[in-house]
Amino acid sequence: MKIIIIGGVAGGATTAARIRRADETAEIVLLEKGKYISYANCGLPYYIGGVIEEREKLFVQTPESFGVRFRVDVRVENEVIFIDKRKKTLTIRRASQDTYEESYDRLVISTGAVPVRPPLQGIDSEGIFTLRNVADTDHIKAYVTEHRIRRAAVIGGGFIGLEMAENLHHLGAEVSVVEMGNQVMAPIDLSMAALVHQELMNKGVNLYLEQAVASFERVGKEIKVIFQNGESILSDIVILSIGVRPETTLARAAELTIGPAGGIAVNDYLQTSDESIYAIGDAIEFRHPITGQPWLNYLAGPANRQGRIVADNLLGAQIPYEGSIGTSIAKVFDLTVASAGLPAKRLKQAGIPYVSSTTHSNSHAGYYPGAVQLSIKITFDPTSGKLYGAQAVGYRGVDKRIDELALVIKQQGTIYDLTRLEHAYAPPYSSAKDPVAIAGYVAENIISGKMKPVYWRKLRGVSVGNALLLDVRTKEEFATGSLPDAVNIPLDELRDRMSELPQDRFIYVFCAVGLRGYLAYRILTQNGYDKVYNLSGGLKTYRAATAPIVIHDRGQYSLPQQPTAPALVENDTQRPAAVKPALTNTVRPALANIIRVDASGLQCPGPIMKMKKTMDTLVPGEQIEIVSTDPGFARDAAAWCNSTGNKLLTQETAGGKATITIEKGTPEACHLISSCEGKGKTFIMFSDDLDKALATFVLANGAAATGQKVTIFFTFWGLNVIKRLEKPAVEKDIFGKMFGMMLPSSSLKLKLSKMSMGGMGGKMMRYIMHRKGIDSLESLRAQALENGVEFIACQMSMDVMGVAREELLDEVTIGGVATYMERADNANVNLFI
Template sequence: MKHIIIGGVAGGATAAARIRRADETAEIVLLEKGRYISYANCGLPYYIGGTIAEREKLFVQTPTSFGTRFRIDVRVESEAVAVDPAAKTVTVRRADGSTYTEHYDKLLLSPGASPVRPPLQGIGTEGIFTLRNVDDTDRIKTYMATHRIGRAVVVGAGFIGLEMAENLHRTGAHVSIVEMGNQVMAPVDLSIASHVHQHLLQKGVALYLEQSVERFEKQGEQVAVVFRSGERIMADIVILSIGVRPETSLAESAGIRIGETGGIRVDEYLETSAKDIYAVGDAIEFPHPITGKPWLNYLANPANRQGRIVADNMVFGNTTRYEGAIGTSIAKVFDMTVASTGLPAKRLRQLGIEYAASTTHSASHAGYYPDALPLTIKLTFEPRTGRLYGAQSVGYDGVDKRIDQIALLIKRSGTVRDLAEVEHCYAPPFSSAKDPIAIAGYVAGNIVSGAMSVVSWREITDAACRDGVLLDVRTPMEYAFGTIPGAVNIPLEELRDRLDEIPKDKAVYIFCAVGLRGYLAQRILTAHGFRQVKNLSGGYRTYSTATAPVENRPAAHPAQPETADPDTQRPARFVKTLKIDACGLQCPGPVMKIRQAVDALSDGERIEMVATDPGFARDAQAWCNTTGNRLISNSESKGRYTVVIEKGSPAACDGATPCDDRGKTLILFSDDLDKALATFVLANGAAATGRKVTVFFTFWGLNVIKKVSKPKVEKDFFGRMFGLMLPSSSLRLRLSKMSMLGIGDRMMRHIMKRKGIDSLESLRRQALDSGVEFIACQMSMDVMGVKREELLDEVTVGGVATYMERAERANVNLFV
């Protein structure tokens, strides 16, 4: 029997070797239009960057060695240009342009995929490359050897794009990544990709998200990459990694059926619509095991597996079925590892499939063993049965083995309960007694069983959640480092004694650092009769990472040792430095360690802390700004963050203003329209600086926060009298001067509208949206007969002690 295989990489080469092992007498012809077969195309970026030093290591086999070992007729630089299924022939074009025809009994198509090169102006400019094969690699290496590469631009932030970014950075180039979407790495959700965003920024890579390239322009020795927004960046080399498309031209010309996604359609035996013609690899589409819908899967592992299966079917008849692939993928991005399997949340939403999700943060191994690094796992699953749909993980160590284990469960239609049943090998250097997979399974199981109701970070940012109460149950120190706008801080340990501060008629959204304390708080509230309680999945760590701004900045550098002054030749002063190892500690551990250590130092002394919690490292500068200490350096290497802080004293520290907080409080005593406007202008301005802002409404100021449509409430005689005399809502407020029986009030609002100035009600809403806290004075409400139901839903009620606690934490207090 004669087998012809078109394409000598991955699936094609695997099939050829498998056919020979199955049938020693078969005639096998392998046609490859390029000069190389069986090479490691996934290793190409690492050869360009120098990680793989020797080019020869990219080749698993040469045409000669492969042909000799397996007795295969390997023909390189031989392109199949036509297939006749009826005659069972293939027309082949040699390198010199001549053609000939070969007959086959069985034919395998493994043409792969080709890189996308959109018809952009200037795309053919010198210095612009795609990377798909060895020839592309050689061209890039030659160009880099003959040109000075100071700036590199990678267009497209998929796997190859990010790997190229890292390896170009390794050569010393300043790298910029341009991506049309709002995130890198399309196979994962934004909350996972955000970890990669921050890591890239820490390495000094510039990110231009949601930017489309309009054209390229040659400017001297450089290429200008021009965005549709008008912005442009300069480059010495440009790598296009926009994507690939299946190479189907040969199949189409032969009349072979092409599927709805644009790939060659094959059946469960990997046979095409033409009898005795099979196809594998990047060129085919096949039903997804979870959705049943056809999809394209550009990964090497499935291509090699397909090669083994199709070889058996070509030799023995259609006996072995292919089960399909769920897209298990992994990438190294500098020190970070990102992996995914199955369907992410965004894909499930696109398909209209109902799902639930959980996010957990664990350590890669036992926290007490050195170098325990953070590991995040996100699961998607069917909300009632718990059937696993997908998993994503990001971290520095152990990501690969966790995703591999989950991938097998997904392919076997496993559930979240199966995660807890996976029996892991355990020793402190490798895992914890409760492995991150088991923890992810426990959390997801609680969601499925109804033991824990969750809210996602996206839902927290939506307006729907603003009608509820955001409850931060972390410590006051963690709260001071940063919180979700509008959140109230009641530490978990104080929760049972402060239940009366939480309204039972509102939804309560709880969060802590990673979700565990939030779950405990949720159980406490539920046990005390609270019915609308949800825990933020993944905690503040997920929220803060997913919402962190992408701000391009130079790469951080480690602290340099102080040397002698070159002018005076005087030796540098000795700086006492206390070294702290906080690796493996989860938040708030590193925060508490650094605070305790700083308090014990004298001015001018330093702390060098190494931690694996990126939260503190990311906010170190802000923490120093608010505490009066000095950030000397902030660097990262392989998931370990080194922060050097010098003890200092705030310049503006006095007895009236605490040194460790700079919030703003305003007391609104008046219900004059102009004074209310001034109050909200000041509050919004203060909130824009990122400070905590509280407005305390007392006596006449209560009228500013009344609802327009108020429910009927029971009032005593004096309450009804006050109600008749006082403004019913902010729409009835008057000017302090020139009111003129209401004419001036209406004139003021008219002028503000004409000049495009926000109304009082709009300014008030902006303040609430910015997280400004509204507190109504309980005593004033009692005196003036104002009921809680008459006030805006976002308003909380407090007394003197509540105000004084906010005032003590502020360095500005205004009375209006």
């Protein structure tokens, strides 16, 4: 039997080798249009970055060695340009451009995928590359060797994009990642991707999220990357990592069936619509084991598995392919990110009921040196506990855990199987309760009703008029930052202070990572409180998911691109939305008398408490250096310094450890910002008159355009200006309903302060503005948000007027008088409108 395989990478080479091991008599021809076969395409970014120094190490086999070992007719630079399935022949083009025909008895298509390269203006400019094969790698390697690469732009925040970002950073470039979505790493949920965002920002990588590229322009020796909103960045090199699509050109021309997902349709035995033709790898689509729907899966592991199955089926077996759950892993600087199965967002899209839980555990026993936090999120059926998906992010032990979780998912196991796994335990490798077992225990508590979870998205928009936010961390932890309007009752004081809590309101309990919140939940529910929920993943998950994205530009910091949900609050004053990322590659003070404190292995609040205890023994001017493996410690330390007057000297993060240097501060007298110093602008939007709202946004946009920090504080009637156009149903008391009937439902219903004429004046104003090409109120409002203007709604006004958080724009944050006063103190213009 004569078997021809089209494509010599991953699945194609595996199929050929497997056939030969089973049958010495088969005639095997392997056709590859490129120069190389069986190479490590997943290692290409690391060769470009110099981590893999020798190019030859990328090649598992050469065409010559593979051909000799497996007696395969390997023909490189032979491109199949047509399949005649009726005659069972192929038309093949050599490198010399001449063509010939070859017949087959059985055919295997393993053409892989091709990079997406949209038809954008300037995309063919010098210095813009895609990375898919060895030829691409050689072109990029030559370019970075011949040119001085100071700045690099990676378009796309997927696996390859982030691996390239790391390796370009390794070459010394300042790297920007541009991603159309609101997160990097699409296979995982936003709350877990946010941990990756933190790592990227800590390494000085610029993140431009929710930005679509409109065009490219060559400016001298640089490339201008122009976004659809008109903004742009300059770069010396651009890597396009927008995505890939199945290479189905041959299959379509041969009239093989293409599936709804865009890949070659195959049956359970990996046969195409022609029984003599099989297909494997990135080019095919196959049903997902959980959803049952066809999907595309661009991973080497499944491609190799398919190659083995097809080889056996070609020789007479009938082995079905079980499908892939998409288990994947990537290194992002010091962080490891992995996923298997379906995340919450995919389950929601598929209409599959699910529950999720997030846990943060140590990678191994905390008392053994080097323990770092490992975050796991799992999704599962709310009734049976069937495990649907898992995501893991951490610095050590991620690969071991995701493989365990993937096995349970693929075997259609449940969260109960996670609790029954028998883990090898020794302090250097794990804890007596492994992170996977803990994830199972927490999920079991949720299904059994021992704990009702609440998620970060819910708390981001919760109205404190209807609920109480209960922070059960210590007082010292609370002082470093909490949620707006949260009440602090430390866990160990809760039993004695339960009388302070209302029984007729929802109580959302939270702590650092969720454990103390669970304990508080159990105490309250067993003492008559039946409206209690525990924040899944604790404050660590909330902080990561709602943290602003900060752009670092050669030492300069800009405001976040997108306004975020309620920020954490320090000492009753809301923290400014823009926070400088951790400093990296800094030189620590070489002082002989510096006090060094090791807080490695301690979970929050351990590191911050140990730091405070040491700082209390110092005199002004003395310094400490503290090392912690708690991922949130660097942020906590910066916040603590801001609120206590101590000086943060350096921050370094490497290998999951944060090293912080702090100098004991001296109490200072209050300093008033003069008109010569202050650059901020604040507006109190008290009115809901259309003309006054227009004036407010015109002024705010003008100030923001000059790079100034602008805040608009919406109070009383001004809340009507930032209401959603389409609002969800919200339960209100009688007074809230009355206010709702009397107040404008959105900005479209606002009237003029004069000459309103029963609403006709406002309509005339909008008509004239439209005729003269003047932006509408809603357009000006959107521009303000794009320009980084901060929108704060007055919590007291919302309570009085019965306005729920869900009725306001997503970008609006909630604050009180202290929040406004903090902004006003740092501004030189304050307007009341």
